[in-house]
Amino acid sequence: MLLVTRSQVRAILDWEDVIQATKRGLVAEVAKSAIVTAEVRYARGGLHLKSAALDEDQVLTVKANLRPDGGNVSGLLLVYDLEKGTLAAAVDSGLFTAMRTAAIATLAAQTLCRRSGIRLAVLGYGKVGQTTLERVCSSMDVADARIWTRRDLSEDEVPAKTTSGVPVRTVNDVAGAVADADLVITCTPSREPIVGPADLKESAVIVAMGADSYGKRELGEGILNRAFLVGDVPSECVRVGEFAYLGPANSSAILPLGKVLAGEAPLQHEGACVVFDSVGSSLVDAAVASALLRAVESSGAGTPVDLQL
Numbered sequence: 442m443l444l445v446t447r448s449q450v451r452a453i454l455d456w457e458d459v460i461q462a463t464k465r466g467l468v469a470e471v472a473k474s475a476i477v478t479a480e481v482r483y484a485r486g487g488l489h490l491k492s493a494a495l496d497e498d499q500v501l502t503v504k505a506n507l508r509p510d511g512g513n514v515s516g517l518l519l520v521y522d523l524e525k526g527t528l529a530a531a532v533d534s535g536l537f538t539a540m541r542t543a544a545i546a547t548l549a550a551q552t553l554c555r556r557s558g559i560r561l562a563v564l565g566y567g568k569v570g571q572t573t574l575e576r577v578c579s580s581m582d583v584a585d586a587r588i589w590t591r592r593d594l595s596e597d598e599v600p601a602k603t604t605s606g607v608p609v610r611t612v613n614d615v616a617g618a619v620a621d622a623d624l625v626i627t628c629t630p631s632r633e634p635i636v637g638p639a640d641l642k643e644s645a646v647i648v649a650m651g652a653d654s655y656g657k658r659e660l661g662e663g664i665l666n667r668a669f670l671v672g673d674v675p676s677e678c679v680r681v682g683e684f685a686y687l688g689p690a691n692s693s694a695i696l697p698l699g700k701v702l703a704g705e706a707p708l709q710h711e712g713a714c715v716v717f718d719s720v721g722s723s724l725v726d727a728a729v730a731s732a733l734l735r736a737v738e739s740s741g742a743g744t745p746v747d748l749q750l
Contacts, residue, residue, distance in 0.1 A: 443743030
């Protein structure tokens with residue numbers, strides 16, 4: 442077995458490989474391979490458990506992430522080689538999860554917001570918010586970006602421009618950040634709505650990444666009722682995601698993003714508000730882990746550990 446640290450993940454995992462693996466995982470999600478998800482709650486947070494087998498790659502992953510309310514993610518991703526029938530790697534899952542989450546957000550934005558001169562708002566500026574801001578701006582026609590977060594940001598934390606040259610500024614209130622925004626990406630740990638329907642442009646595309654467990658919520662009453670709905674894992678979105686607040690509606694009303702990416706479902710939302718809800722796909726974990734294993738093998742990264750000694 443190889444032990445792969447956070448710094449090694451950062452050094453060897455190529456973003457384009459992450460994007461392509463994420464796309465494959467979301468398309469595989471539609472076919473519903475072997476998947477298990479669960480959450481164990483404790484007083485100030487939860488332990489997220491996700492596992493999936495990706496048959497085409499002969500990979501099975503088990504991820505356990507400790508997620509304190511409002512805190513940083515820490516955990517472990519176990520990667521099994523199904524062809525060899527062995528445990529191939531144990532990977533620090535903090536940065537890994539942030540990268541795959543940002544990749545899901547980026548793919549959703551690219552797919553659902555096909556416009557030019559996009560005005561972007563990012564709510565939340567942790568690892569996911571920072572990575573998503575950079576990647577969306579480098580892969581889409583973004584005119585300007587605004588950032589809102591509950592914590593005070595120093596001048597050094599927010600660049601005047603992204604690496605692709607998009608102007609960035611911080612905004613003190615949510616309404617000011619999302620006003621006239623074409624694309625709104627929410628990635629906060631909020632447990633109460635932070636965005637109201639009156640704050641949003643009627644044709645806004647909202648990529649909601651924060652509500653990924655029981656009790657979390659970022660979007661206010663009335664937003665979902667008027668929107669075209671897309672999700673990464675619809676059956677989970679209506680259980681623990683933003684779409685849990687749909688009321689009597691169920692997953693049949695939600696278009697899986699994987700179907701759109703596979704060309705199996707046309708988008709028919711011109712001029713309408715669109716909400717994409719992500720709870721995180723364990724099949725994406727498996728696909729990205731497969732890409733990581735290839736990078737580990739080609740780079741010689743990872744520390745061999747024999748657990749049977």
